[in-house]
Each structure stands twice: as C-alpha cells, then as structure tokens.
Amino acid sequence: MASQNARIPESSEPRPAGSAATAHEAARPDLDPQAEAAAWQRRLGALPEAHPLRVGTAESPLVRTLRGLPAEHRPVWFMRQAGRSLPEYRAAREGTGMLEACLTPALAAEITLQPVRRHGVDAAIFFSDIVVPMKLAGVGVDIVAGRGPVLEHPVRSAADVAALPELPDAALDPIREAVQRTVAELGDTPLIGFAGAPFTIAAYAVEGGPSRDHLRPRTMMHADPASWDALAQWAARTSGAFLRAQVEAGASAVQLFDSWAGSLSLGDYEAHVQRHSADALGAVADLGVPRIHFGTGTGELLAAMRDAGADAVGVDYRIPLDVASHRLGGRTVVQGNIDPALLCAPRDVLHEHARDVLRRGESAPGHVVNLGHGVPPDTDPDVLSDLVTFIHEETR
Numbered sequence: 001m002a003s004q005n006a007r008i009p010e011s012s013e014p015r016p017a018g019s020a021a022t023a024h025e026a027a028r029p030d031l032d033p034q035a036e037a038a039a040w041q042r043r044l045g046a047l048p049e050a051h052p053l054r055v056g057t058a059e060s061p062l063v064r065t066l067r068g069l070p071a072e073h074r075p076v077w078f079m080r081q082a083g084r085s086l087p088e089y090r091a092a093r094e095g096t097g098m099l100e101a102c103l104t105p106a107l108a109a110e111i112t113l114q115p116v117r118r119h120g121v122d123a124a125i126f127f128s129d130i131v132v133p134m135k136l137a138g139v140g141v142d143i144v145a146g147r148g149p150v151l152e153h154p155v156r157s158a159a160d161v162a163a164l165p166e167l168p169d170a171a172l173d174p175i176r177e178a179v180q181r182t183v184a185e186l187g188d189t190p191l192i193g194f195a196g197a198p199f200t201i202a203a204y205a206v207e208g209g210p211s212r213d214h215l216r217p218r219t220m221m222h223a224d225p226a227s228w229d230a231l232a233q234w235a236a237r238t239s240g241a242f243l244r245a246q247v248e249a250g251a252s253a254v255q256l257f258d259s260w261a262g263s264l265s266l267g268d269y270e271a272h273v274q275r276h277s278a279d280a281l282g283a284v285a286d287l288g289v290p291r292i293h294f295g296t297g298t299g300e301l302l303a304a305m306r307d308a309g310a311d312a313v314g315v316d317y318r319i320p321l322d323v324a325s326h327r328l329g330g331r332t333v334v335q336g337n338i339d340p341a342l343l344c345a346p347r348d349v350l351h352e353h354a355r356d357v358l359r360r361g362e363s364a365p366g367h368v369v370n371l372g373h374g375v376p377p378d379t380d381p382d383v384l385s386d387l388v389t390f391i392h393e394e395t396r
C-alpha cells in the first residue's frame with residue numbers, strides 16, 4: 001500500500017512549519033496508534049453487527065484516509081455529485097418534487113447510487129437535503145426549484161422558536177429504509193451520511209429562505225441570545241437525530257455541512273455556534289464513524305470547526321490546502337478543494353489545477369479529494385468521470 005505521496009511531484013511551495021509530509025504516525029505524534037486502534041474497535045462495537053463499517057468499508061480508501069491511515073490511492077467524491085449534472089438524475093426526478101424524492105426510499109437510493117456507477121467515486125453521499133429533518137419534524141418547508149429551501153413561517157421570535165416541533169424517531173423511518181437500500185447495493189464503497197449544521201439550518205429558518213449575508217440570524221444571536229440558543233439547540237438535536245439514523249442504518253462516515261458559517265466572525269462562531277455544532281457531531285460520537293466538517297469561506301474558522309469534534313475538515317476553494325493544513329497545525333485530515341469553476345476549463349488546465357491541489361494536500365496527514373463546493377448543474381459528467389480516473393492514477 002503506497003503512502004499518499006506516491007507519484008506526486010515535489011511542491012515548489014515551502015512546506016508549512018509543523019506539518020508532516022508522509023506517514024500518519026509521523027504526522028500525529030500526539031496519537032498512540034495502539035490506543036487509537038483499540039478506541040476505534042470499541043466504538044465500532046456500538047454499531048449493528050452487519051453494519052458496513054464492521055464488514056467491509058473500514059478498509060476503503062475513504063475511511064482509511066479519514067482515520068489518517070495510508071490508502072491505495074487518494075479517495076475522491078464530489079459534493080452534489082447526485083444532481084442536475086446527470087441525465088439519469090433528471091430522468092429519475094421527472095415529475096417528482098425534491099422533498100418527495102428525498103422521502104421515497106427506492107428513489108432516494110437509486111439517485112444516491114447513480115454517481116457511484118457512472119464516475120467510480122470512492123463514496124456515495126446520501127441523496128437528501130439539510131432541510132429534510134425539519135420537514136420530518138413537521139415544519140412547513142419546501143424546496144423551490146431554482147431557489148432552494150423556503151419556510152412558510154420564518155422563525156424570528158421566542159414564541160416562534162418555542163413552537164418548533166420535535167422530530168419523532170419514527171418519522172426517520174423513510175431515511176433508514178433509503179440508507180439500508182443504498183448500502184445493500186454499495187458493497188465495500190462507503191456511504192457518507194450528512195446533516196446541516198445548526199448555524200446553516202438556523203440561517204434558513206430565520207431568513208425564511210436563501211440569503212446572501214445571513215443578517216437576520218447574525219442579528220438574533222446578539223439581540224436575543226436566549227432565543228438564538230434555543231433555536232440552535234433545536235437544530236442540533238434535529239440534525240443530530242438525522243445523522244444518527246443514517247449511521248445506524250449503514251452510513252460509514254458523516255459530513256456536517258455548515259455551508260454558510262463563512263459569514264461569521266471567529267468570535268461569533270466561538271461564542272454562539274461552535275458548541276451547537278459540537279452537539280450535532282456529538283450525536284454520533286459513540287459510533288466510531290469518521291466525521292467531516294465543511295463550510296465555505298471558513299478560512300478563519302478551520303481550527304474551531306475541527307475542535308467542534310471533527311476528524312477531517314472540508315476546505316472550500318478560496319484557501320490553498322497547504323495553508324489550510326498549516327492553520328490546522330498539520331495534524332488534521334483535510335478534504336477539498338478543486339475549484340468547481342475549473343470543471344469547465346480545458347482538460348489540461350483542470351489537470352494542472354488538480355495536480356496542484358494534490359501537492360498541497362500532502363501537507364496534511366490525509367487528503368480526501370473533493371471540490372471546493374458543489375458540482376455546478378451544467379457540468380459535463382464525463383469531465384467528472386475523467387477527473388476521478390486522473391486522481392486515482394496520480395496518487396496510486
């Protein structure tokens with residue numbers, strides 16, 4: 001098994017101080033490998049006996065890399081890999097609303113599998129949405145085509161927050177069924193479960209829909225901190241339960257999406273957000289699955305996001321991976337960060353950019369290759385398939 005540096009030419013950039021280039025053990029002097037392996041086995045014991053992580057996916061490039069272990073090649077998957085860029089997705093979704101598709105287990109499983117079949121990516125990401133748990137709790141929310149999640153009643157006052165319904169466990173059954181159907185087809189390819197982080201969920205709840213600067217939730221955390229805390233706690237419970245249902249039903253890793261956390265200062269993140277994200281990630285802490293924490297525009301927040309309880313930090317395209325790794329003290333697995341804009345550039349330009357991302361990823365104890373944000377809807381699917389082959393060949 002090659003180290004993750006295999007065949008990657010030396011970077012011309014100086015390596016950040018404190019980062020290690022090669023083996024896990026060298027990169028994580030703070031870890032006792034034997035104690036870590038024992039803790040991992042103990043946590044896996046909390047999963048059902050036939051769980052994919054206990055019977056196959058633990059040795060996959062994705063799970064090994066997320067644990068900081070060497071893998072046969074660097075794993076690659078794409079945020080929004082299931083979606084409008086695939087003709088088979090458009091065909092499967094024809095005439096079915098987004099939330100209805102998410103809550104129809106056979107359809108959600110089929111859409112989840114499509115990009116794995118087509119591109120040979122190293123992981124599936126569960127086809128759902130961050131507002132699905134809100135919907136299952138009984139909140140009036142819909143996903144409007146071309147726009148995104150929209151709430152019937154924005155959540156802006158203490159009374160609005162107090163009226164938020166709790167998510168009943170049985171409401172998660174369609175999620176469990178979809179995950180079970182998916183992992184039955186995936187074999188040793190891991191499924192990544194996900195949820196929205198409390199700030200990003202609250203941003204939709206307070207604004208009532210998509211927004212650019214997320215001003216209302218940022219005002220609320222200062223103007224009415226008690227209501228903010230109650231809302232963020234509700235979001236953490238709801239997202240946490242959604243994550244746990246996916247893991248128990250068969251997901252081998254999870255990603256918490258704090259897509260809009262980049263609109264926060266580090267001070268606001270630490271004072272009003274981090275502990276709630278820690279609660280959401282904490283909902284699966286005892287189950288052994290690796291946890292990825294992603295946001296966009298989060299260059300200033302990377303270490304705080306790691307410290308919320310993540311094994312790996314997702315990095316968007318705005319900050320080079322070696323700089324991100326340096327900010328993480330060179331001891332945290334990173335994920336990212338091919339610029340989605342380059343998917344439409346000529347092949348050699350995209351490949352040169354991807355090579356640079358791979359080189360910079362060497363400064364972390366593990367690197368999961370991904371885009372810096374989601375696949376744009378007009379991406380040529382063949383470009384993604386070719387990129388997967390390229391990354392596997394370059395890092396084998």
Ligand SMILES: Cc1c2[nH]c(c1CCC(=O)O)Cc1[nH]c(c(CCC(=O)O)c1C)Cc1[nH]c(c(CCC(=O)O)c1C)Cc1[nH]c(c(CCC(=O)O)c1C)C2
Binds near residue numbers: 078081129146374
């Ligand atoms: C395919 C899709 C999804 N959600 C939406 C769509 C488009 C709907 C359609 O096809 O009509 C609406 C849909 N849902 C949302 C948006 C963004 C709206 C906005 O700009 O605020 C849209 C268009 C909200 C949402 N939803 C999600 C996030 C976090 C990821 C990110 O930052 O992009 C966010 C912010 C998570 C999400 N959403 C989805 C996945 C599926 C798995 C995959 O990645 O392949 C995931 C992980 C699926």
